């Protein structure tokens with residue numbers, strides 16, 4: 001499903017991005033999003049995860065470098081940006097920045113309706129997204145009556161109903177319970193099977209290790225992108241970025257296991273199975 005020999009779907013090439021009166025957050029940053037590969041953007045608070053995703057989404061304009069869509073530089077003009085934001089959906093870390101309508105169903109249908117899709121198509125997409133994220137029981141409830149985790153689900157459902165080529169999720173699991181995380185990842189896997197490439201930002205190294213194919217590690221003075229196994233078994237790089245070594249990596253290393261193997265153990269259960277298999 002994944003192919004890193006293909007040119008990236010979406011990329012940043014040598015971008016500078018910052019905010020007035022402060023040092024650049026991204027300094028000559030290059031990042032590649034390849035079709036079908038799961039990317040975790042990993043870094044501490046304030047390291048630039050949100051800034052990076054918003055730049056990929058076209059919401060922040062670099063002062064140098066380019067945002068590339070299939071190799072073509074994005075022009076930060078209204079018509080081009082509108083186009084870009086349909087194919088690249090950004091789900092922010094705070095659901096309240098995203099939710100616009102009175103009730104859940106109307107909120108999820110807002111994007112697809114604005115695409116000008118026929119009503120039956122809108123309905124089908126919305127019902128599917130609501131079902132996938134277990135939101136049908138809440139569909140007629142006012143959004144502002146929902147809990148934080150429930151509102152995050154609604155924001156995700158709204159983006160899913162757009163069926164984007166690339167989905168950028170900023171801290172989708174922060175403040176979400178275990179079942180909510182599993183449901184969200186299952187729903188994303190469904191979207192991936194339909195051809196969407198998913199990028200997730202997180203400071204949770206266990207999540208990144210379990211889920212991602214590739215990691216973009218935000219470090220002081222630069223960005224490192226590589227395979228998850230390679231970047232995340234580099235304890236010094238993680239420490240320098242104020243990111244914990246994943247628990248599976250810590251225990252696996254203590255047991256002398258080869259964590260760079262293709263079939264790396266992703267979860268504690270995988271690790272237990274591997275240890276049992278070795279006798």
Ligand SMILES: Nc1ncnc2c1ncn2[C@@H]1O[C@H](COP(=O)(O)OP(=O)(O)OP(=O)(O)O)[C@@H](O)[C@H]1O
Pocket residue numbers: 019020022025043044045046047048049050051052093203
């Ligand atoms: N609107 C803004 N104006 C000025 N500075 C900002 C703004 N947004 C972010 N910054 C600064 O840019 C840097 C990167 O912030 P960003 O929000 O991208 O980090 P983050 O990795 O997403 O952090 P968190 O884990 O807390 O969400 C921080 O130093 C932050 O203070």
Ligand SMILES: [Mg+2]
Pocket residue numbers: 049050051093170
């Ligand atoms: Mg952030």
